[in-house]
Amino acid sequence: MVTTYVPLMIMILIGVIFGVSNIVLAEILGPRRRNKAKLSTYESGMEPIKSARERFTVKFYLVAVMFILFDIEVIFMYPWAVQFKELGMYGFTAMILFMVLLFSGYLYVIKKGALRWD
Amino acid sequence: MDPIQLLIICAQAGMLVNLMLIAAAYMVLAERKVAAWIQGRVGPNRVGPWGLFQSFADVFKLYLKEDVVPAAADYKFHALAPIISIAVAITIYAVIPWSGPLVTIDGHSYGLAMAPQMNVAILIILAMTSVGVYGVALAGWSSNNKYSLMGGLRSAAQMISYELSMGLAVIGVVLISGSLNLVEIINSQIANGWNIMYQPVAFLIFFVTSLAETNRAPFDLPEAEPELVGGYHTEYTGMKFGLLYLAEYASMLAAGAIMATLFLGGWDMIPFVDEAALLGLAPDSIPMVVLGHITFVSKALLMVFVFIWIRWSLPRFRYDQLMNLGWKVLLPLALANIAVTGICLLLFG
Numbered sequence: 001m002v003t004t005y006v007p008l009m010i011m012i013l014i015g016v017i018f019g020v021s022n023i024v025l026a027e028i029l030g031p032r033r034r035n036k037a038k039l040s041t042y043e044s045g046m047e048p049i050k051s052a053r054e055r056f057t058v059k060f061y062l063v064a065v066m067f068i069l070f071d072i073e074v075i076f077m078y079p080w081a082v083q084f085k086e087l088g089m090y091g092f093t094a095m096i097l098f099m100v101l102l103f104s105g106y107l108y109v110i111k112k113g114a115l116r117w118d
Numbered sequence: 119m120d121p122i123q124l125l126i127i128c129a130q131a132g133m134l135v136n137l138m139l140i141a142a143a144y145m146v147l148a149e150r151k152v153a154a155w156i157q158g159r160v161g162p163n164r165v166g167p168w169g170l171f172q173s174f175a176d177v178f179k180l181y182l183k184e185d186v187v188p189a190a191a192d193y194k195f196h197a198l199a200p201i202i203s204i205a206v207a208i209t210i211y212a213v214i215p216w217s218g219p220l221v222t223i224d225g226h227s228y229g230l231a232m233a234p235q236m237n238v239a240i241l242i243i244l245a246m247t248s249v250g251v252y253g254v255a256l257a258g259w260s261s262n263n264k265y266s267l268m269g270g271l272r273s274a275a276q277m278i279s280y281e282l283s284m285g286l287a288v289i290g291v292v293l294i295s296g297s298l299n300l301v302e303i304i305n306s307q308i309a310n311g312w313n314i315m316y317q318p319v320a321f322l323i324f325f326v327t328s329l330a331e332t333n334r335a336p337f338d339l340p341e342a343e344p345e346l347v348g349g350y351h352t353e354y355t356g357m358k359f360g361l362l363y364l365a366e367y368a369s370m371l372a373a374g375a376i377m378a379t380l381f382l383g384g385w386d387m388i389p390f391v392d393e394a395a396l397l398g399l400a401p402d403s404i405p406m407v408v409l410g411h412i413t414f415v416s417k418a419l420l421m422v423f424v425f426i427w428i429r430w431s432l433p434r435f436r437y438d439q440l441m442n443l444g445w446k447v448l449l450p451l452a453l454a455n456i457a458v459t460g461i462c463l464l465l466f467g
Contacts (some may be wrong), residue, residue: 007127007232013210014131015205019361022204023185023197026357030184035284039189041263042352052264060275063441067278070449074285077456078241081292081463084463090462099453106449114443117438 062114073102123226130232136229141419142367143173149426156430158376183356188261193351195260200354200361200419203253205332210246213239214375215300217411218385220404230411231301233361240292243376244285246329252279254333254350257362263354269349272437279444280330280337286452288372290320290459291380304384305451312383312389319455321381323448325421327371328373332366335429374421375414382417385410419434 041048080087080095087094109115144250147162147169154161162169186195212232219227219234236242251274291313292298295306307313314321330337339349346352349360378384387393387409395399435443 004233004236006124008209008212008236009370010124010127010131010211011134011203011232014135015208018135018208019201019204022336022357022361023201026181026183026360027185029181030356031182032188033184038186041188041190041261042347043264044347048190052262052267053259055272056267060271063275063279065281071285072277072280074282074289075241077286077289078292078298081289081456082296082298084293084460089464095460096457099457103450103453105293106375110446115441117441 138368141371145367146173152426153430164227180357180360181200185356188353190262192260195256199253199257199356203365204361206250207365210372213242218407224390227341234301237299240298258350263353265347265352266350269346280327283448283452284327285322287320289456290317293459307383308423310387314381336432336435374418378417385414387413
């Protein structure tokens with residue numbers, strides 16, 4: 001049913017309108033007194049050294065990749081959980097098998113040190 | 119969908135946005151008052167009696183502040199980030215079952231809940247918290263400031279890490295209730311007792327991950343002021359900062375409401391007791407629905423109070439401790455919880 005999702009769409013729209021209108025209103029009401037020092041990047045009072053868009057550690061990227069992998073597994077479990085009582089023993093065994101596979105992959109990730117932050 | 123239905127939905131949306139704004143204003147005040155009590159101070163007490171209008175004064179101040187965007191920042195994304203944050207926080211309010219049906223018009227019944235018949239409400243909540251990561255990451259990246267970038271990256275990594283355990287913790291609830299519809303989950307709790315009794319581990323995991331998802335202490339690494347100044351909102355001023363701040367408090371109340379729905383019985387006042395029969399009222403009569411709504415909001419606000427209490431009591435985690443807790447403690451614990459719940463349901467359910 002598409003109509004079920006209409007409230008959600010309206011709420012998203014209202015959220016965006018709320019955000020935009022507040023920013024525009026503040027832009028109109030607030031003063032505009034710009035100078036070079038005010039518009040410079042904050043760096044604890046120092047002259048900013050280079051841009052912030054430098055290379056950063058690859059660990060953040062690894063976490064993001066791992067999140068995508070595991071999040072898909074989590075989504076797989078939702079239909080199973082809703083139908084758990086109907087699927088019974090068969091569904092449970094299948095899901096335990098799936099979770100064992102998932103967990104061995106997880107152990108591999110830990111052993112590889114992909115989640116070591118120190 | 120006929121125009122009357124649309125009109126009512128818009129009215130509900132307006133009421134929920136108002137509820138969110140007023141609740142956020144008083145949550146900010148509560149945060150400052152509780153902090154003051156914990157630290158042996160008085161807290162804000164100048165604007166209105168007991169400082170009750172402090173937040174409104176703050177909002178007017180934010181409107182009248184200059185909106186400074188650093189010359190090096192990406193102007194469009196810098197403005198987009200707070201809009202995403204607040205839109206996501208508001209959207210979650212649409213799926214939360216704030217109250218049961220109050221009035222019936224043309225055969226459709228309406229309460230404060232905008233989409234009570236939505237059968238994937240839990241997935242929408244998880245999806246929206248995922249989209250919320252964009253707001254924080256964009257805010258950090260677009261500012262072109264080293265503190266902001268580090269805060270944004272940390273926050274994004276933290277939020278996606280804890281979202282896994284959050285999703286897994288909810289599966290325990292879904293196993294017991296057999297539905298993704300939040301109203302049906304509440305009804306199953308009214309019939310069989312609150313989920314916190316059957317899923318204490320899932321509740322604990324969900325609570326900890328909610329703290330991390332809303333960037334609250336002890337997981338407020340993204341804005342760890344001793345090392346990162348203000349984290350991802352270092353370069354935000356005026357109402358853009360106000361929106362990011364509002365989004366944080368709005369999602370705190372949403373997290374409290376979701377916990378009340380999934381684990382604390384929703385509108386149910388006392389577990390295993392039929393309150394309607396006790397008071398001699400019909401279960402869906404207006405006084406019962408209003409009482410249920412008050413109960414629901416009280417539970418959500420109680421969780422918010424615990425959030426505030428924790429913030430002013432516990433020290434901050436170190437970043438590697440935070441990631442270890444998320445990936446090496448909560449994730450296996452949540453998986454084990456699903457397996458144990460499944461076995462228990464097969465044996466006794």
